[in-house]
Amino acid sequence: MIIFNEISTMFFNNKILLYPPLHFAIENENTKIVDTLLPLIGNEIQPGFFTAFKALKSIVIPSCVKLIGNEAFRGCSLLEQITLHSSITFIGKKAFNGCISLKQIKIPSSVTSIESGAFIGCSSLTNITIPSSITSIESGAFIGCSSLTNI
Numbered sequence: 001m002i003i004f005n006e007i008s009t010m011f012f013n014n015k016i017l018l019y020p021p022l023h024f025a026i027e028n029e030n031t032k033i034v035d036t037l038l039p040l041i042g043n044e045i046q047p048g049f050f051t052a053f054k055a056l057k058s059i060v061i062p063s064c065v066k067l068i069g070n071e072a073f074r075g076c077s078l079l080e081q082i083t084l085h086s087s088i089t090f091i092g093k094k095a096f097n098g099c100i101s102l103k104q105i106k107i108p109s110s111v112t113s114i115e116s117g118a119f120i121g122c123s124s125l126t127n128i129t130i131p132s133s134i135t136s137i138e139s140g141a142f143i144g145c146s147s148l149t150n151i
Contacts (some may be wrong), residue, residue, distance in 0.1 A: 001013060045072045047092065054078060057101075063087045068095050070115075077101060084108050091118050093138075100124055109133045114141045 047069035105107035
């Protein structure tokens with residue numbers, strides 16, 4: 001489980017970078033806890049940041065995050081659960097591409113569109129909650145979501 005807690009700031013080239021602590025457990029025969037820092041530029045999980053991060057099983061996105069960049073979680077094949085805070089306003093193209101273990105997701109009402117390929121290849125996705133605030137769903141948003149039964 002990844003849980004974000006307090007926010008600290010750092011200045012780099014006159015930009016403010018937010019660094020919430022990132023805690024995750026790698027589950028194998030020797031489970032261990034690893035602490036690291038997740039860089040957010042502004043309030044965005046950077047495009048491709050978690051790409052193919054195989055150990056990621058669950059993540060809670062904190063209120064400081066407004067944007068999930070393109071392909072941010074692409075290929076996170078063990079990701080089963082993601083909790084999106086109501087502060088999220090944008091989910092990038094192919095953000096969850098290939099998250100084959102993701103079973104359900106609730107899109108917060110602060111999101112107004114679902115970008116193309118956002119959930120492409122999420123073959124275990126059975127349930128997605130789409131709020132009435134969604135005004136557009138781009139083509140191919142759910143290609144390969146063969147288990148999707150509840151919307």
